[in-house]
Amino acid sequence: MRVSRLFSQTLREAPNDAEAISHVLLLRAGFMRQLASGIFSYLPLALRSLRKVENIIRAEMDAIGGQEITMPVIHPADLWRETGRYYDIDAEMSRFKDRGDRDMVLAMTHEEVVADLARKEIKSYRQLPQLIYQLQTKWRDDPRPRSGLIRVREFTMKDSYSLDATQEGLEVQYRAHYQAYFNIFNRCGIPTVAVAADSGIMGGKVSHEYMYLTGVGEDTIVRCAECGYSANAQVAQFRRSDAVAGAALPMEKVATPATKTIDDLAKLLDVEPRQTAKAVFFMGRYKKEEGVGDEERMIFAVIRGDLDVNETKVANAAGALGLRPAQDDEIKALGAVPGYAAPMGLKDVLVIADESIVAAPNLVAGANEEGFHQRNVNYGRDWQATTVADIASARAGDACSRCGTGVELTRGVEVGNIFQLGSRFTDALGARFLDETGRAQSIIMGSYGIGVGRLLACVVEHSHDDGGLVWPITVAPYHVHLVSLAKADGDARTAAEGLYAELTARGVEVLYDDRKENPGVKFNDADLIGCPVRITIGDRGLQNGIMELKVRSEAGKGAEVPVGEIVAQVEAKLAQLRAAIEATVVEVPYEV
């Protein structure tokens, strides 16, 4: 491709509304342009890189038996009603009517369509297992797109779906994805970790998220350096510190004016925070039926005072689709006193208690009266929870649930996820097969996603410098950026045109800067666009019989290469870069 003919232009200055480095560089280098919040056009350079990512994904999916298909972007709402997700999912799914007044939705994922295909196509155990996948547009009306391609509303996702006769079969396909995903991310040049995750709207039990660790990430990951335990903070487990032991004492009301926080309270009564009980109120959203608004229920979460409540865990324990903090007037409406709420004597409230509460005797809890607390509150004797569960958030330094070492918290971007779905969707849609004995059985499903654009953004976050992008060879839009310093016909131009033609003929992808620009402009653009290898051809070098070959990722001046050796040296360098990436593709032990 000739730069003079390239559709996009580079920008000297970044648009003011770009903050994340991947966003800034992809805009400046002319890879993409924003149309609306979370909606982007991908220009020729970006599309080339995206296609390469997609082809890496295809190769790995095909290698584990995947068959590529394409499913519709627009689905009839009835299909989503059958699985119930039409009601479970809120405004994130966009809905509209077609001309026949039929309810339709924009696809945010494809479990429903796959289960529908399965019920129509799969009749016999002989047809199983299957693995189908697609690379296709998703629309998720995210309330808060941000950071360029890291979180968008319209995006391309690779989603694959496994269909199996048995749970064991599902696990085989799940493990195949587990490794294939590492292969994909490594080939794209980014390190990732697989972490235990919440399954969210997918349901199911086992799932992993693949995290690229970076400060710009929005997910918090709990990791143990000692034993390797890693989990999304939403579900991360840890060992709670011991409670202060003692025989149960009689309850005793004490005046505690103006103690809205646990710290104030502990100080006033001269106890440790872990000797108190903390109450947090949420409104939980429950399944919405046709034509009816959200049904909300008050949830009262109780946890030991030294711990923090984890909303995802509370929602799961309470069976709610989502939570929001309760307002003071909602709390009062139930007869509780904000700041002094007691778990005792509440009615019509779902009480979720953390495991830490049950084992801790003689806690200080609210007295349900402004300015008063109760001492010596004991679980079981004085109050009961609807559910006792793990609803605590792990913090840095908390003891690892496996080995007891202090855990670390890091931030990450989720570039992929894998779910063992089981038969939730196939049961809902009646997707069954006949087993060897002629009995109908539910098809067992798994689903597996990778955000292609987000992955590309992570590659940029991982690989750039002050000059711009530094593409791994595997996803670079072009292999070679050929800079011709010639502004008019002459030896340099002839040599550049000749090399461009020769490399292209040999299958090397070349971006050829044939513009009549000053050298500085061309070098800066080459650095910004970030192709792995740059060749510079100028009259000065040619007079000495050399061209310059520089590797983008290596500092310093490039190498002077005799004209006659340039093609061979370029090919050798490209092979070397490929080999370096390939060396990162290794077996990763499977961890649940």
Next chain:
RNA sequence: CGGGGUGUAGCGCAGUCCGGUUAGCGCACCUGCUUUGGGAGCAGGGGGUCCUCGGUUCGAAUCCGAGCACCCCGACCA
């Protein structure tokens, strides 16, 4: 949805507080000449619903009201 911020040429910005010639600067773009190995120089030139609608006023980019868009933090989410 809550909090904060920003909307003036393709990009970056000034002008707005305190209303008043023809709305300005840098980069980018076009023409010519010169220059030519790390964002060149000179000269000439094109490009604007000053986010939108309404109001105040002799007069609005500027003041008032409403709305919209985009960004950041949070809620939320994959």
